[in-house]
Amino acid sequence: MQTDIFWVAPTLSLALGYLLGSIPFGVILTRLGGAGDLRTIGSGNIGATNVLRTGRKGLAAATLLLDMAKGLVAVLLVAHLFPGNALLAAAGAFIGHCYPVWLRFRGGKGVATLMGIVVALHWPLGLVYAVVWLGLLGTLRISSVAGIAAAFSAPLAAALFGRMDLVLLLLALALIVGWKHRENVQRLLAGTEPRIGGTSRPRGG
Secondary structure: OHHHHHOHHHHHHHHHHHHHHOOOHHHHHHHHOOOOOHHHOOOOOOOHHHHHOOOOHHHHHHHHHHHHHHHHHHHHHHHHHOOOOHHHHHHHHHHHHHOOHHHOOOOOOOHHHHHHHHHHHOHHHHHHHHHHHHHHHHHHOOHHHHHHHHHHHHHHHHHHOOOHHHHHHHHHHHHHHHHHOHHHHHHHHHOOOOOOOOOOOOOOO
16 A cells, blocks of 8 residues: 555656646647647647747747746646655656647657756756757757757756756756757758758758
């Protein structure tokens, strides 16, 4: 009986994180905003970068903020309800965003949601993440490069800040971000990856 009780909080933490993370704000906002089905637009991705391709900057900004917020809220909520299970909530929220059951497990690439998670786990890491992400986005204007670099900055910064308890999880999540961007990496190597504001809209971007 004690063993069964022991698993209640971790299971609920993971499930709650997944449910919050799996809310496809990009799809919901574009539909409500009359911009159509996001999955049939541009790259077909459900994240803010693809929402931007609809020409609706407001919807893109809202998607970005909400995707960040769901990662942050999942971690903070579980930390309050089930102390000691924040990392499970973080993993659940990230997997929920990248592989939501509602969209047949075809979700986003996790960059914004990971930032929310990082801020909730240890806010100084969030500052590093934001500087790397926004800095590269502003200078290179290549979303994939900025996102991948920001994701991998998280475990590195965690190690530098002495938060070794976060390194393995953040490294695992960063590797998933890299995997979700594999087609972008192929285009980067081929020199065909589009920049933000460009006219190219390849599938998988």
